[in-house]
Amino acid sequence: MAKIVVQNLTKIYGDEPRKALELLRDGYSKEEILTRTGQTVAVGGISFEVKEGETFILMGLSGSGKSTVIRCINRLLEPTTGSICVDGKRVEEMDKRELRAFRGQKIGMVFQQFALFPHRTVLDNVAFGLETKGVPKGERYERSEEILVRVGLAGWKAKRPDELSGGMKQRVGLARALAVDPDILLMDEPFSALDPLIRNEMQEELLSLQQRIKKTIIFVTHDLGEGLKLGDRMAIMRDGRIDQTGTGKEIFSHPANDYVAKFVQKVDVTRMLTAEEIMIQPGEILNLLEGPQLAIRKMELCDTDYIFVIGRDRKLKGIVWVKDALKLAEKGEKGIQGILKQADTVHPTTSIEDIYLRMGRTGRSLAVVDGGGNFMGAVTARSILSLLAEGRKGP
Amino acid sequence: MPKIPIGDAVNSFINFLKEDLSWVFDGISGVLDNAISALESFLDFIPPIALIFLLCFIILLVTTKGITIWSFVGLLLIYDLELWSELIRILVLVLVAVILALIISIPVGIWMTRSKTVERITFPILDFMQTMPSFVYLVPAAMLFGIGPVPGLLATLVFAIPPPVRLTYLGITQVPGDLKEAARAFGASDRQVLTKVELPLSLPSIMAGVNQCIMLGISMVVIASMIGAPGLGRVVLTAVNRLDMAMGFEGGLAIVILAMILDRFSRKMGEYEKIFERFGKIKQKLKGVVH
Incomplete structure (x- = not known):
């Protein structure tokens, strides 16, 4: 009221x-x-x-x-x-x-x-x-x-x-x-x-x-x-x-x-934005049950050195780096559990300034994860750069 | 061009007051006369030396040790010059005049800040009171109230009222608007805005007005001795009439001493917080002595 x-x-x-x-x-x-x-x-x-x-x-x-x-x-x-x-x-x-x-x-x-x-x-x-x-x-x-x-x-x-x-x-x-x-x-x-x-x-x-x-x-x-x-x-x-x-x-x-x-x-428009608004859907994501070979192919497809891994329930499980996947593939193993690393995550409402800070420190892409642990998208260096370019043009 | 009969009008007005309203003036005169004599006899009753100590104690409460010592010396000198009873007469007259003047002037000063009409009417009246030569109203005052302390007192009032009115008005109008606004925003009533914000903040200005009131009061009481106001003024007047330079100087010196004491005293009166503090200390010391 x-x-x-x-x-x-x-x-x-x-x-x-x-x-x-x-x-x-x-x-x-x-x-x-x-x-x-x-x-x-x-x-x-x-x-x-x-x-x-x-x-x-x-x-x-x-x-x-x-x-x-x-x-x-x-x-x-x-x-x-x-x-x-x-x-x-x-x-x-x-x-x-x-x-x-x-x-x-x-x-x-x-x-x-x-x-x-x-x-x-x-x-x-x-x-x-x-x-x-x-x-x-x-x-x-x-x-x-x-x-x-x-x-x-x-x-x-x-x-x-x-x-x-x-x-x-x-x-x-x-x-x-x-x-x-x-x-x-x-x-x-x-x-x-x-x-x-x-x-x-x-x-x-x-x-x-x-x-x-x-x-x-x-x-x-x-x-x-x-x-x-x-x-x-x-x-x-x-x-x-x-x-x-x-x-x-x-x-x-x-x-x-x-x-x-x-x-x-x-x-400065960008100051108002949150992770949710600037995240992108990565070209490929890896399912937990898929193997290292597929992971390498998917990374090649979208030209990155990492890939986010999710479970059947769309919850984020972690990140796989290409160098680990290559080693694993050489050994001929099938599962990726062994090389699954903890991913950097942010909440959808995280402000752009915090994102700048985190990415500036690590240079790595961030996974956007909601309160329930569901994977929603990713904030990558590319998405930030395109945002800055847009900000230049003005609304 | 015919002359406008202002003078005649004033003449008949004074005559009207004298003949038809004499009971009013007799009444005022009686009340003030009694108040003055009562105060005089009370102060006369106290032995001069005891009174000097008492006055110096009050001065010490309000001012500094240095001022107190000089006041003590000055008052002793006046006593030594055998002018003590004249000092008391002028002091009573000044005190009564100042108290009456402040009772009138401070509320008028406040009222002026509240009403544009009052403001517009009051300023020319103040100009009139301050610049009209005092001899002009001394004579009618004597005609209406008779010879004695009362007409002198009233003539003193005319002269002593304007400064505190102006300075009260000035002090209050200079209180920043946002402070008044803030007070009102927190639910203060008109009276609370006045007592909690405007008066405390204009206190320095108001106290300057009180100081001016006292100083002008002293100077006017001297002039008023010409229509019978008693005290040191009369001493000086008599000396001038007799061409007695010694007596004139002694009387004049006593007036200067009184004026300086009252000036220093009234300047320090605004620091009331310090005065309360000192008073509290003395109270505690006295308690210690009793226990």
């Missing part, structure tokens, strides 16, 4: 939003509306749904309205029109008290420039959300310390934010958001202000954290690579509208329009 449903959300800055809305309905662009009415359309009628436990990416360049959307969800900004439903409750209809409770219990927010309170210690920063709810001191400190341990800042609770590095600051920001144990995390370009190494580290940590805590996350970013890495689905925004919503692969393989195509073009 959808956790968050946003329907036809608009946000217009200016004193006469009505005029702008009319023009918007008639299909005028952001620039035209600005010159005609002086109203700025930050978000021009967008709809999307976020599922429970999913990481949803709002992607777009600066000025595309993505930060405005995220702020409309907890009404830090008042939406001009449209509806926002969280767990079936209309956020835009909440009164002050309901809204405060909603923000304090359901939502944790992480900001681009950290927005830590400089006059408070790390611990008091993390405890802020609990403090506003009136949780007693002992309880809120206990809970905050637990969270600090989880983000790896156990020894830093008495420090002030200005004593921390950028990465640590954002860990505090994340801890502050998690301290109230919200269902939803709103993350507004949380890692953009960090340097690349730290950014990467934080992304990995968010991924592993998310596997455990399973929050519903709306993550704003302008970095497509980051979006693809962290997100389950994403919406590409431009000029206050959503051009396309879908998984990274969907958007990449079927861009809705030229803008999206151009936007995703910049990304």
Whole structure:
């Protein structure tokens, strides 16, 4: 079920939003509306749904309205029109008290420039959300310390934010958001202000954290690579509208329009692929019961020095090298059990980067094997090379 | 071109206040007069040397040892110059004026950040209060409240209120927007945003306002001695009238000493965490002595 449903959300800055809305309905662009009415359309009628436990990416360049959307969800900004439903409750209809409770219990927010309170210690920063709810001191400190341990800042609770590095600051920001144990995390370009190494580290940590805590996350970013890495689905925004919503692969393989195509073009396609998608079916495979003579012939046929061996049940049994097979054939033996070696295997979902690493080390082809041990295909040096050649051409 | 009768209007307005609303001013005057005399008699009741030690103890709590020693020497000097009772009179007047000024100015400063209308109305009023020559309102103040400490106090208020208003407003408007946003995002109410984020972060600016309020209060109390405000100001005024340079210098020196002590004191007041810490230490030591 959808956790968050946003329907036809608009946000217009200016004193006469009505005029702008009319023009918007008639299909005028952001620039035209600005010159005609002086109203700025930050978000021009967008709809999307976020599922429970999913990481949803709002992607777009600066000025595309993505930060405005995220702020409309907890009404830090008042939406001009449209509806926002969280767990079936209309956020835009909440009164002050309901809204405060909603923000304090359901939502944790992480900001681009950290927005830590400089006059408070790390611990008091993390405890802020609990403090506003009136949780007693002992309880809120206990809970905050637990969270600090989880983000790896156990020894830093008495420090002030200005004593921390950028990465640590954002860990505090994340801890502050998690301290109230919200269902939803709103993350507004949380890692953009960090340097690349730290950014990467934080992304990995968010991924592993998310596997455990399973929050519903709306993550704003302008970095497509980051979006693809962290997100389950994403919406590409431009000029206050959503051009396309879908998984990274969907958007990449079927861009809705030229803008999206151009936007995703910049990304290194290959980084998204997995073993399953680049594996090939080897020309020949050897059955466990077949002999060395046949093995040698099959290897000659497909011009390789090895052959994968499978059993009757299609399960991978191992690999046979041509030099071993030749020796065996000279001796006149019939079975290949004696020369069967352990094959290098990968899981179908193994990322291309891991494959690069493994193949780079051994130079050998990899057998793709699913969880049940079934042989699915092979990743060879040739398949990698052809992939790189394709990547050059672009999508 | 005919002259617009602004002056006449002011004249009749003051007369109206004096004749028809005199009970209001008598009431205010009575309350303040009583408060001032009560405080004065309380401080007069404490022997000067004991009071000097008490004041220096408070100064030590808030400031440093060096400042305390110099304050002690300065206060002793004033006592030696036989100006102690005048010092108490000016001190009471300044304290009452500053407390009233802060009670008014800090909320006004906060209110200005909350309402555009209040902001637009307040700024010209502040300009008026700060630049209108004080003699202009000293006379009507004396007419409405009679000669004595009260009109001096009120004239002091006019002068001492604007800086803390401006600096409170400035401090709060300079709190970064993303911090306020973050506070609201975590469910803080308007009041919590003010008390937990805006006020703590604008404290240095507000304390600068308090400091300015005190300094301007002292300077104005001296001028207000012309309409009967008691204390060191009157000493200086009398000396000027009599061309008594010795007395004038002594009185002036005492004012400088008072001003310097209050300035150093109010500068350190913002570091309230340190003050609490020192206070806690002393408390523990006292406990140790008792046990």
